[in-house]
Amino acid sequence: MILHSLFLYCALASGGLARAVTVYSQVPMGVTPTTSASSSTYTGAAAYDPTVLNAPALPNPLPPTQFGIQLSTSASDVTALSIQLSGAFLGFSIEMSVVDQVCDFSSLLQVPFLNLMALLSERAGRVNIRVGGNTQETATLVQSLPDMKMVEKQETAGNNPTETPALLYTPDILYLLSNISALVNTKWYLGVPLNDTSNLRLAIAEYGERILGDNLLGLQVGNEPDLYARHGHRASTYGPYDYFGEFGQVVAAMQADPNISVSNNLIAPNVATGDWTPEDVWNTGFIEAYTNSIHTLTVEHYPDDNCAAIYSGFGPPKDPQTEFPNYLTHAAGKSIVAPYLNSSAIALAAGKPFVMFETNTASCGGFPGISDSLGAALWAIDYGLQMAASNFSHALLHVGGQDVYYNPFTPPPTNQSSYHQWTIGPIFYSVLAVSETLGSTNTSRVIDLYANGNNDYTPGYAIYENGALARLALLNYMTDPSGANDYNATVSFSGGVAGQPSAVPAQVYVKYLLAPSVGEKFNITWAGQTFGGQFSSDGRLQGSQHVETVPCDQTANTCTVTVPAPGFALVFMSNSALGESTPTSTITFATTATAAGQRGTQVAGVDPSVLATSNGHGGQDFGLGSTSKGRSSAGDRAAGVYPSGAVLVAVIAGVATILRAFAHQEL
Template sequence: MHAVLFLSLPCLLAQVVSADVTVYGFFGQTTINPGAEASGTASAEASTTSFVTTPGPPHYTELAAYNNIYMLPPPIPSPPPATQFSIGVATSASLMNGLSIPQRGSFFGFSIEMSVANQLIGKNSTTLFVPFLNLMNIVAERAGAVHIRVGGNTQETAYMVDSLPNGEFLEKDHEDASNPTSTPIIAFTDDLLYMLANVSALINAKWYLGIPFNDTTNFRLQIAEHGEAILGDNLLGFQAANEPDLYAAHYHRPMSYGPYDFFGEYALLTQAYQADSNVPIKGNLIAPSVSGTWTPEQVWDTGFVEAYTQYLTALAVERYPSDNCAVIYPNPQNPPKDPLQMLPQYLTHNAGLNMATQYRNSTLLAQGWGKPFLMFETNTASCGGFPGISDTFTSTLWGVDYALQLANSNFTGALFHFGGQNVSYNPFTAVPTNESAFHEWTVGPIFYSSIFVAEAMGKTNTTQIIDMFPNNGNDQTPAYAIYENGNFARMALINFMTDPSGANDYTATIFVGGSGWNEPNGVPASVKVKYLLAPSTSEKDNITWAGQTLGGRYEVDGIWKGQESIQTIQCDQTQNMCQVKVPAPGAALVFFSDAAQQAVDPSTTQTFPTTVLTKTANTVSIDPSVLATSNGQSGKSRVNLGGTSQGGANSAVRTTGVVPGVAALSCLLTGVFAILMRFR
């Protein structure tokens, strides 16, 4: 957040330089200005517009997280689905066959690649990034908690050191030349863990961590030793082995490496784990985290769970529905995928259904073993996602449907992955360091999915879900009934189509209870509805949840913008029905009681102020009364907490519950300095 920013003249001029825009299947705008406000309007300021109409991978030169690739939404199916249909549900969960197991509000969580923790979470344990806190707290206050994993490929070779230069807690030591994905080797200090603990002192965040698995003769268990001691009850568990079915393909094991080899290596891990007296809890491991090259059944067939059950707190898999790896790592066996052909595959109910169905046997086995079953890492496509798909409203609707389908299929959680600024699927992305003086963060469209799902799940941890397959099972118009404490509470409705004319908006007529269920009529006098909306499935910025937005690219500080708009729809109790319209495209969350809506919608969401100043040598004094009206920051409460600022104290304070800070960096070049004040 920026109360006062100090920029050099060249920095100011850099703001008005427009980037190229690539448009696939041009849909109405003449040009698209990436710097425009989140209004959905076009502008003629872009310097060049490339109209790409031929198939093939897109070309862009900017960071993938901020690409300007747009694709025409798929046409309306022919014949189109019915726009009027009925859905009947029972009031009591006891009458609904096929309900999921009880689910927690924190079902939709996040997976942060370990190598980018210092970009997203904080600079160190005493300087936490305010947008991260605000965004995570939006989810935590609706879901009751937010579950976050810090790990991924980079956890496998990570090692803990006592200290790093300049007080850093994370260092990308060098790239592993033996790995075709060029994964960096990470050195980290325990200040990483203190940072996570300090986040949990401010918001209800719980953490998954990863134990390195690259050296089975010398397991490095320091992250478990220190993690247990520092995080305590905020630690959910340790993943041991990340995608072991890809070890051979990534040259980390012989090409003959298979599930029984993995079984043997896990025996070595559990022996080391059991023998380590500095790890007090011995049943905190998560496995096997296979990615689809092996099926989980191939691991179960080794007797894995029976052999290691005392050490396992949860079972897990990782899966992306597709990949965009060929663009980065050319491979004749995996040619580049055409985004124009991939796009329609994400705008269908079958996308999530087909993926989840593959794991129904394993989720059933997990229940028999008494273990949670996690989708430990997922997103739209591995290797960074597809520009124009992963960073559009397409991913928002896909993310809602996919998460609800996983819950319906008895997964117990799903973690959506973050990479760096070179990927397009991030739930949110920190501003590039060299632009932090005049830009803010960027929310990815899939982050709105997490908010929708958090409110759909609620906080009671009793939620049960069922896929209703309405409209004769049409894959463009899915719906889920949601029960809480044994009673019908909410319904989620999705419309995957894009039609600005409104002709393919649909109206669902919902019947609750009644004689067909051998129950009294259950429709209330009215229902509340929250809408998740965008002008088209190709929209990147102008996305709203209940009328509010977090902002367009480079505009996000984690605070809602605009007035909340919750619709009230009158129902017909005589006919026991409520009619709810769902725009094309969009999703609706329907609350069948005020209590069901109020329980997940905090009247206010706690936000966090900026409390650190950096690079103060070239600043000027501002009247506190003026500053107090700028961007939510009171001048009288602004203090220096230390860090790497000139004259600052050592930043490696090892205490929890500290005040968060975010650096307002400036472009300090010789020349004339201007003061940019932003008022909202």
């Protein structure tokens, strides 16, 4: 269903009154990208780099293309299944300094963003998003900013050894998040600044709790504290016990703050496994000491970095073509997860969720041709399901500005927004596919099948839901246009399926993620649908959905599923499992909104050593800008005031009259 004449409330205007804006429908505009340019000659924004890599050579020896998978249809007969998981397993980590660029647009909510989130929430039940990163550490809430901005990065004065820009933001950012949640079921993580423990700034907790309410999942305390000393944010002797003490300061300050009523929603320790391991923190007695304050235990990790391509001091640049094969094996995801298996067990024993709080293909923005390819999408599916099978509760893929390659979605530069739409990265298809793999019941349990003799190029997972086999996830990392390395997995069953008298169903249903090559950027389909090419998406899937029906041999008790090279196959064992992951309709939003003018820009330098092991790209938009026009700052805003839920319901219903003012209620 498309909502026309939709009034989207963005934030409070002067005097505590709401402002309404209107959006209208439009036909998507597409631009066909060039795919022949080399990254060595391309000089534009990384998000639009046209570099396409060659698919790696086929492995030698080749894996078998015919193999069997034996499955029990009952979870009670399977050992080593994961904890119960939500379909919202893969979410997003948005750098705080670019959140207005991704979620807000010249006084409007970004409609493509709403459409993308609606696709996920319809399948998974909700979407989890973290707003933070390096830039949260220096963030300060102010009541207003010049030129109606919501976010502004300040030039540093030399007192910050890593030149991380100080970030100013207004409460409008939090109202923005709240109103996204009012339209699409989205939950948020925020971060408490920890750069100055002698002057803790808890406004993010005070305002976040008041404005977001139940949509606030938790508050991160410290972003990658194991790198503080290396980056000059603390003394060289700073260690896990120092973080233990600083975390305690935050706990005490929150408990003493009359404007904070929730004090058991803290997220920690958020280590990047750079100079400490998570065990270094656990060994301080951290969990036992603060168990009543900790909601979730977290880590952050990037498997590689591309810093040498951008900054000096990192040695010779890495060749993306050479690095590409490292992402195209089952071992890639397993090797990332392996160091955290002990911590996931510790979290489980402590009764705490264990979350990969920030991750993506590589820090310093990822690799051209890798991070924006089908290969990265297959990698993210495998890596995500490997975390799921290893008792992570969920994981957040990082989203930066226009100067990164790995974005799941990227709005156009503001000065091109009148004729360009959004660019959807291949890795967004991964999030969509994993949400359907796990479904919306919050009962899914995952197991790595070590398929095809645990072959690195043909991994598979089984998913049990409500105690019964529901889905099978199969990947093929190889690229072979001839079809000779498409493989056939013959699945045999024991037990009953979905109440049927035979152990094998009469048929299964298959959705495919497909492209001609692992190097493909845009010619990608999920169940026959696509987001199109560069600058061509309004966040809605294009084309007709196609689900393959595969008949089973009930006499032989087998079903044979073909997985193309390359590709991902999601096999639904029953019509009910398919229906759960396939909404019959999705609420979508359409718009002709364009920028009223160029947004203001604040650019600050950053020490490249921060980016090598820290977040994806520090939230910088070097030369491109990430601060958007915000709301009117005249007059005082009433803290804790938000638009009436009844009004928002009326808005969603398509009220066709511009409201002069919105009713408010005091929190």
